[in-house]
Each structure stands twice: as structure tokens, then as C-alpha cells.
Amino acid sequence: MKLSFNEATTLKNSNLEKDLELCEKLGYDYIEIRTEDKLPEYLEHHSIEDLADYFRTHHIKPLALNALVFFNNRDEKGHEEIIHEFKDMLEKGKKIGIQYIVAVPLVTEEKILKKDIKDSCVKVLTELSDFAKPYGIKIAVEFIGHPQCTVNTFSQGYDIIQAVDRDNVGLVLDCFHFHGMGSSLEDLRKADGSKIFILHIDDTEDFPIGFLTDEDRVWPGQGVIDLERILTTLKEIGYSGVVSVELFRPEYYQLDAEETIKTAKETTLTVVSQYFEIETAGVK
Structure with missing residues (x-):
């Protein structure tokens, strides 16, 4: 298993250029690039070709563009915007060599029937799958462990990707989101490990199910x-992808970026080396 860094972990105390420098120095293999803020900021003073050149000449490689946000149950205009954004991500992703685009389901206070959520997700993901296929880029759907997310448990997310039934559509399993709405280890144990594309590692303070927010994450x-049982189960079902550390802790944003990335x-x-063999490049 190889190690990735998700840029949310240094959202307020670093930028893409600095994240790349520090992750290269500290021996990470991959990086998940934030498309909502850090990539646009980088492109104000650099080109996408500059970024591609960096990856060609350094050990660290781009794992994913994170993220295509709120892809399902949109009105016609919203859907058109999602398609336009996804096509742009594919073009940029091809140039820098990403493996995945992370897709996040709609978060809303509106009550939507689960059938309508599933129907929309399947329809949109099938369309996105068609667009992505010529690029060789996969779509990693990340269920969000919060009551207002339309897809908020592992079982619901896995049911959707099974219905899509495309080789280039799978899941992100974020341990925080898995815990956040009480996803079932039995459901995970029944899953095909190859359909989990990315593992997000994190931990959380002890708040009740349904009340957790991203800021509650800890190292x-x-x-x-229960990271032990999650990781043990992932190993049992044959997960062999990347582990990517993703935190949103306000206190960690007060640290020096190098300290954050190192810790x-x-x-x-x-945690992870107790269950998986980790191959990293070492510290320079």
C-alpha cells in the first residue's frame, strides 16, 4: 500500500506548491489535489503544463482531483454545470496524469426519496463514466457521513455503484464518514475490495452518530x-489501493505546514502499518 496526502489537511496553512514540496520532501507517494481552491490558486501564477512537468520530474504523483461536488439530483442548469466541470477536470487530469476524480453526492436540507437519489446517481454516474472512459480516468464516489448528504452510508454508496456496474466507477471509503452515520462492517465485509478505489484515513472525537462534522477529525x-476493524476488514476483502490522510482540524491549521504534513x-x-505493508519513498 502507498501513501497519499489530501490537501484538506493543510487547507488554511499551505498551498499546492508548498504541499508538493513538503510531500516530496517527507516521502509521500501521491497527492489528492483540491479543485475548489488550491488548484485554481496555483493556476493564477502557473499553467497546468507546469504542474505536469513537476510530476514528471519528482517522485510524488497525482492520485486524484478532489472533487466534483454535488453531482446528483440537480436541476437542468445544475446538471449542465456538473458536466462542464467534469469535462474540464478530465482535460486537466489527463495532462497531469491523475487516476481518479472524486465525486461527492448532493448535500441538502430537502427531503428526497432514496429511490430518487439512487436513480439520479446511477444516471449521472453512467453518463460521467462514458465521458471518462477515453481518458482512462476513474470516478471515485465518496459517501458523506452526515444526515443531510443524499448518500451517507457505505451500503447506500455501494448499492449505487453496483447498479452503475462500470469498471471505472467505484467508492472512496473515508473512515470518518464510515463512522459518522454508523455504516456497517458486515456490509463492508460483503463488498468487493476492488470496487473501493481510495481509502481516506482519519479519526474523530466522540460525538453521537449524526452530529459529527469535519472539524471533529483528529490524527x-x-x-x-474502530480503525482496527475497518482496516482488518479491508485487508480481508482484498483492498490494495492507496491510503490517503485527510483531516479538516482547525487546530492543525495553526501549525506550520511541514509539522502538519509530517505528523x-x-x-x-x-496505525496502517499494523495491517498493511506500507511502501514509502522515505524522507529527503
């Missing part, structure tokens, strides 16, 4: 998520 191994790696390796 892996320093919270209440994220150390805490991740301490």
Missing part, C-alpha cells in the same frame, strides 16, 4: 473510530 489513532504521515503509518 489517525487518536480518536474513537499526518507518522500517525497514519503507526
Whole structure:
């Protein structure tokens, strides 16, 4: 298993250029690039070709563009915007060599029937799958463990990707989101490990199910998520993808970016290496 850094972890105390420099220095293999803020900021002073050149000449590689946000149950205008954004992500992603585009389901206070959520997700993901196929880029759907997300449990997300039934459509399993709405380990145990494209590692403070927010995340191994059982189950079902550390902790944004990225790696390796062999490039 190889190690990735998700840029949310340094959202307020770094930028893409600095994240790349530090992740290269500290021996990460991959990076998930934030498309809502850090990539646009980078492109104000650089080109996408500059970014491609960086990856060609350094060890660290781009894992994913994160994220295509709120892709399902949109009105006609909203759907057109999603398609336009996705096509742009495919073009940029092809130039820099990404493997995945992370797709996040709609978060809304509107009550939508589960059947209508599933129908919309399947329809849109099938359309996106067709667009992505010539590019060789896969779509990693990330269920969000919060009551207002339209897809908020592992079982619901897995049911949707099974219905889509495309080789280039799978899931992100974020341990925080898995815990956040009480997803079932039995459901995970029944899953095909090859349909989980990315593992997000994190931990959380001990709040009740349904009340957790991203800011409650803490370093892996320093919270209440049953990471042992999640990781053991992933190993049992043959998961062999990348582990990507993703935190949104306000206190961690007050740290120096290098300290944040270094501690994220150390805490991740301490937990994950008990269950998977981790191959990293080492510290320069």
C-alpha cells in the first residue's frame, strides 16, 4: 500500500506548491489535489503544463482531483454545470496524469426519496463514466457521513455503484464518514475490495452518530473510530489501493505546514502499518 496526502489537511496553512514540496520532501507517494481552491490558486501564477512537468520530474504523483461536488439530483442548469466541470477536470487530469476524480453526492436540507437519489446517481454516474472512459480516468464516489448528504452510508454508496456496474466507477471509503452515520462492517465485509478505489484515513472525537462534522477529525489513532476493524476488514476483502490522510482540524491549521504534513504521515503509518505493508519513498 502507498501513501497519499489530501490537501484538506493543510487547507488554511499551505498551498499546492508548498504541499508538493513538503510531500516530496517527507516521502509521500501521491497527492489528492483540491479543485475548489488550491488548484485554481496555483493556476493564477502557473499553467497546468507546469504542474505536469513537476510530476514528471519528482517522485510524488497525482492520485486524484478532489472533487466534483454535488453531482446528483440537480436541476437542468445544475446538471449542465456538473458536466462542464467534469469535462474540464478530465482535460486537466489527463495532462497531469491523475487516476481518479472524486465525486461527492448532493448535500441538502430537502427531503428526497432514496429511490430518487439512487436513480439520479446511477444516471449521472453512467453518463460521467462514458465521458471518462477515453481518458482512462476513474470516478471515485465518496459517501458523506452526515444526515443531510443524499448518500451517507457505505451500503447506500455501494448499492449505487453496483447498479452503475462500470469498471471505472467505484467508492472512496473515508473512515470518518464510515463512522459518522454508523455504516456497517458486515456490509463492508460483503463488498468487493476492488470496487473501493481510495481509502481516506482519519479519526474523530466522540460525538453521537449524526452530529459529527469535519472539524471533529483528529490524527489517525487518536480518536474513537474502530480503525482496527475497518482496516482488518479491508485487508480481508482484498483492498490494495492507496491510503490517503485527510483531516479538516482547525487546530492543525495553526501549525506550520511541514509539522502538519509530517505528523499526518507518522500517525497514519503507526496505525496502517499494523495491517498493511506500507511502501514509502522515505524522507529527503
